[in-house]
Amino acid sequence: MPVVLTLSALVIRDAGGRLLLVRKRGTSKFMQPGGKLEPGETFAAAAVRELEEELGIRVPEPELQDLGRWYGPAANEAGTVIDAGIFACGLPQPPVAAAEIEELLWLHPAEAAGRTDLAPLLTEHILPLLAESETWAEHG
Template sequence: MPVITVSAIAFLRADGRVLTVRKRGTSAYMLPGGKPEAGETALATAVREVREELGIRVSPEQLESLGTFETRAANEAGHALRATVFLARGDVAPVAQAEIDDLRWEDPAAASPGSAPLNVEHVFPVLERRAAEAR
């Protein structure tokens, strides 16, 4: 099975909601991010992609590694996904641009219909565990 490699950022607001986006021509809501360019690190990819897709400027120092996860790709049937995910805390003002058609803030404790497998199977459970540990 072909593997798609991406980097993404989970933007976590103070109310616990996470920013998700839907790309043009797709139905699944996923974390903002994308595929690396030649020679680009996972961190650099994530920073570049959110700037291009949402107009969010984030510095690498603001990001915390959540991990690298493997699951099935949300929008490419027959493909696996390997995603390096970073966490950014705080308020951001995303603007859907480039290939982004829509965005929404999701509660990791109650994933909305249409959430990507990466979120439902990996990222949201990690965020929920961290929130429980912090209580």
């Protein structure tokens, strides 16, 4: 039976459509900002807390757009799956790597193909979700 990590992840895009990704210290995969829920914490509250801890950015909980949940393999922990609450939000100021964040990366979805340093949540769920929403927007 795999270990399950319950966490929140944030989808943050700039005006050019690039995604803000982070790489945590001691890991090799880029992923959305976010992290594990503390006891009694909601997915949204964890997203707000993690955004401030990791990037120094305050976004009020009502400004989060709920994009649903995803279950799948963890990026940096073998035999572990994640139960992720996913949110989108704007970026009121430039992010600054803090806490356990080693590196920030702005990546356009079109540049993701073939990369081996991206987390499964990004490659298996978020990028397809963005592609689907952009396809609908183009044909809407």
